[in-house]
Amino acid sequence: MKNDKLIVAIDGPAGSGKSTVTHLLAHKLGYVHIDTGALYRAVALRAKESGVSFDDPVGLGKIAAASKLEFQWLDDDRNHVFLDGRNVSLLIRTPEISMAASKISAYPEVRDALLGLQRRMGGQGGVVLEGRDIGTVVFPNAHAKFFLTASVDSRARRRAVELEEKGVYLDFEEVKKQVIERDRGDTERKVAPLRKAADAIEVDTTQMTIEQVVAKLVGIVQGKMQKS
Numbered sequence: 001m002k003n004d005k006l007i008v009a010i011d012g013p014a015g016s017g018k019s020t021v022t023h024l025l026a027h028k029l030g031y032v033h034i035d036t037g038a039l040y041r042a043v044a045l046r047a048k049e050s051g052v053s054f055d056d057p058v059g060l061g062k063i064a065a066a067s068k069l070e071f072q073w074l075d076d077d078r079n080h081v082f083l084d085g086r087n088v089s090l091l092i093r094t095p096e097i098s099m100a101a102s103k104i105s106a107y108p109e110v111r112d113a114l115l116g117l118q119r120r121m122g123g124q125g126g127v128v129l130e131g132r133d134i135g136t137v138v139f140p141n142a143h144a145k146f147f148l149t150a151s152v153d154s155r156a157r158r159r160a161v162e163l164e165e166k167g168v169y170l171d172f173e174e175v176k177k178q179v180i181e182r183d184r185g186d187t188e189r190k191v192a193p194l195r196k197a198a199d200a201i202e203v204d205t206t207q208m209t210i211e212q213v214v215a216k217l218v219g220i221v222q223g224k225m226q227k228s
């Protein structure tokens, strides 16, 4: 029987085009977009606001477990993240929170607290989840798995543009340094490191337009729908 409510996993490093691609892919399929990085970012923000150190795994785990994290679709056609009822979608996009989210995401206490939540959010299907460990840990049985990559320079360039759109102007070399540093942290951590699932389709987006990437992924997902 044709299953049109698949679980689609998109993993990859910062700046690989994941967020834009996931947004457009979810839109084309009529699926919900779940940005799991926003959950780690929201926990980092709550920790900062509560004065809990980014070096305190137990305290951070408690914050992650106690925070009410939800997504809500708003008029701008985006899934916004709410932390204890407050829309924090913009507050979590600063370079400081990016680095903090990467740091706290290495702690098992934090990852464990967010794992069940992500599974509940995506378990019904009809979702595209983006993150670092969706295809390997959160949904190892996802119907379609993608791993997006791109050269460091092109990822740093995309990151710089994204930040500029939010009014944050940083030197390109500084953005590149942060991208490399975050990659290292995300790839080298012991728990659920960033890596391609064995059965994920790798797509190098360096020389592709966003439209080309989305078209490729839509074709593959639709093919899987026919088969499942």
Ligand code: DC
Pocket: 014, 036, 037, 038, 040, 041, 098, 101, 102, 105, 106, 130, 131, 132, 133, 134, 182, 186
């Ligand atoms: O996707 P992003 O850049 O918004 O994610 C912020 C950080 O959260 C990222 O550096 C690593 C962490 N993260 C994670 O460990 N696992 C995920 N599934 C998503 C994000």
